[in-house]
Amino acid sequence: MLDKIVLIVAAGAGTRMQNNVPKQFMPLRGKPVLMWTMQVFHDSDPFMKVIVVLPEAFIPVWEGLCQKYDFVIPHQKKVGGPTRFHSVKRGIEGLEKDCLVAVHDGVRPLVSMQTIDRCFEAASAYGSAIPCIEIPESLRKTVKGGSVHVDRSKYRLIQTPQVFKSSLLEKAYRQPYREQFTDDANVVESTGCKIHLVQGNPENIKITHMHDLAYAESILAGSTAH
């Protein structure tokens, strides 16, 4: 298998929680969310190279947190851009050789090592792999004048890490930015590349609201994996 890199995107400035602390730095069972996230990747493979994309203004904050918490996982820091697309584009600049790159949201600390392994293995075979879960509720589509029932068994919710051969990812991110680029799979797919789906783990949510943080607390409290 090619060398593995994880690019952790933590470039948000965290306005949604109406809090001055971006979500990736908020405390979760005694340490910042982002440290939990990085720890899972490091535990899954201690030789995996870790790159973290941060908002420029928060780089000193992050460095202070690493000191305070004696956080010793080696990682490279990069400065984020105005959108997720720009942050990923900067994050993958200057990769030295062909490798497998996992792009992961900094605010998804509940990803399992099994999900990470499945993604890297499938990306090694197929060029791309993203984790998905089935839709746990009934699904409807809004249409002019109302909405209609749709068969949820044909749809999947998409998570991260989204893993790609670096050459595919670099090619995709040379495209000009478009608003409809909502995730990396979408950017890579727009170059004509097929996206391979693998099974995610349902608790791998994006921490967006305070109740998500409470959920993560309860999962980590019950987990033997952390």
Added chain:
Amino acid sequence: MLDKIVLIVAAGAGTRMQNNVPKQFMPLRGKPVLMWTMQVFHDSDPFMKVIVVLPEAFIPVWEGLCQKYDFVIPHQKKVGGPTRFHSVKRGIEGLEKDCLVAVHDGVRPLVSMQTIDRCFEAASAYGSAIPCIEIPESLRKTVKGGSVHVDRSKYRLIQTPQVFKSSLLEKAYRQPYREQFTDDANVVESTGCKIHLVQGNPENIKITHMHDLAYAESILAGSTAH
């Protein structure tokens, strides 16, 4: 407004958690899930009639729990059927006059009173109302040979309570059962009736797995509404 009835469907025998206790009877912060669920509806309107559909074998268990926990919310008990469709059909048998019926999953104790109010108000005006939330992740559709990105902004996840004028619900449940009847909206829609969407509350999940129960614990611990 017409009189309000809530039909709480708690007829599952709970095999998914590999546990002998069906999920609706599992303890959540000191009392069974189903009691939390019934409490929210009772708090939203103490005059709302409450009907609970239970698995036949568990009716004595439920009666024992009501005694043990001094649970005093008045309610009528009915015996469930082999599928959700059959349980709802039995639940609405013998309604005495036109009313608004909310059909709600017994394992959704985190529904908010605001969601309940919005559903009854809209159903009073439009005949039907169901709560929905936006999709929090990227969405893909599986197609032959792979999957494609879809615009999640056009889709909604559907929750309960699903509220209908009783005449519409009774007419819909006189149809023969079909496998594609996954929720009440779908059954009512198949009679040609339009379904009105209202805003749900995102934490109103269905308790299916142990980690959902942990999530509910953390939400209720932080809530002032309960």
